[in-house]
Amino acid sequence: MSNYIIRLEEKKDYREVENLVRESFWNVYRPGCSEHYVIHVLRDDPAFIPELDFVMEQDGKLIGQNMFMKTVIEADDGRTIDVLTMGPIGITPELKRKGYGKAILDYSLEKATEMGFGAVLFEGNIGFYSHCGFDYASKFGIRYHDLPEGEDASFFLCRELIQGYLDGITGVYQTPKGYYVEDSDVEEFDKAFPPKEKLKLPGQIFD
Numbered sequence: 001m002s003n004y005i006i007r008l009e010e011k012k013d014y015r016e017v018e019n020l021v022r023e024s025f026w027n028v029y030r031p032g033c034s035e036h037y038v039i040h041v042l043r044d045d046p047a048f049i050p051e052l053d054f055v056m057e058q059d060g061k062l063i064g065q066n067m068f069m070k071t072v073i074e075a076d077d078g079r080t081i082d083v084l085t086m087g088p089i090g091i092t093p094e095l096k097r098k099g100y101g102k103a104i105l106d107y108s109l110e111k112a113t114e115m116g117f118g119a120v121l122f123e124g125n126i127g128f129y130s131h132c133g134f135d136y137a138s139k140f141g142i143r144y145h146d147l148p149e150g151e152d153a154s155f156f157l158c159r160e161l162i163q164g165y166l167d168g169i170t171g172v173y174q175t176p177k178g179y180y181v182e183d184s185d186v187e188e189f190d191k192a193f194p195p196k197e198k199l200k201l202p203g204q205i206f207d
Contacts, residue, residue, distance in 0.1 A: 001099045004058040006107045009065065013055055014043070016062050017090075022193060024090035030206035031198035034186040035088040038179055042069060045178035049084075052112055056091075056104045064091045064100050066108045068120075069178070073142055075171035084112060084120045084161075085176065105132050109161065118165035121158045121173050134159045141170035 009017060022036035042048050047070040056064035066089040073081040086108070091101045109132065112120065121137055137144070137158035144156040156173070160166055200207075 001103070004056055004063065004100070004103070006054055006056050006104055008051070009053045009055045009067075013062060014040075017055060017065050019193060020062050020065060020092055021088055021090040022190075022196075023093055024096075025088060026196055027199045027201055028204070030204050031200050032186075032190070032196070034181055034183070035090070036193070037181055037186045037189045038088060039065075039067065040189065041181060042067065042176075042178045045069065045176065047071060047176045047178065051115065052084075052108060054104060054108050054111075056100060062092075063095055064104045065089070066104050068108070068112060068117075069176045071121075071174055071176045073121075073166075073169065073171045073173050075169050077169075077171075079169075079171075081166070081169055081171065082118065083173070084117050085122045086120055087122055087124070101128070102132060105129075109133075109159070113161040116162075118162045119158060119160045121156070123155050124157050126154060126157060129157050129159075132159070137173065140166045142166065143170075143172045145172050145174055 018036040018040055021039055022033060025033035025035040049068045049070060052068035054066050055062050066086060068084050068086045071083055071085050073083055075081055089101065089105060121142060126136065134157040136154060137156045138153055140158050142158060144153050147153055
């Protein structure tokens with residue numbers, strides 16, 4: 001794991017990044033994927049943060065990316081708390097589990113901290129993200145919107161970037177609207193990419 005650079009995404013990277021994300025997520029959570037379209041949509045969202053939109057490059061080829069969006073926690077005491085969410089974070093399939101994901105994540109979290117953001121909340125696997133300082137959001141008193149009481153929220157993770165930023169706060173996290181896309185729009189967008197077979201595989205969480 002060497003000779004890579006991490007830099008800001010540029011317009012000329014867009015299609016290559018979308019293809020990278022498509023390759024990274026294809027058939028992982030559902031047959032096919034929607035993440036490449038989500039990224040395409042999020043770049044035009046007012047909550048998108050261009051200064052926190054990173055790509056990882058090795059030998060002139062893009063091998064990873066991560067991006068951040070502004071969102072909020074609607075606190076139980078009536079306040080609105082500004083936080084970040086991130087992703088989809090994608091690494092080219094042949095380089096997964098080799099430390100590249102952690103490298104771009106650590107770098108991008110450092111930059112978010114330098115910009116003064118207080119906390120990051122998102123959906124992910126604690127097994128991986130605990131290595132980058134994340135814990136269950138429930139330990140911070142933050143609930144995931146639309147999730148019924150008592151349902152498993154172990155997918156919902158949080159990391160404070162400013163120590164104590166969420167002290168004394170309980171409330172409900174709101175996913176930015178840009179993450180919700182229509183299947184029909186995904187299908188249409190996907191036609192511009194090389195054909196790939198959608199497979200129903202064990203472990204997928206969506207049909």
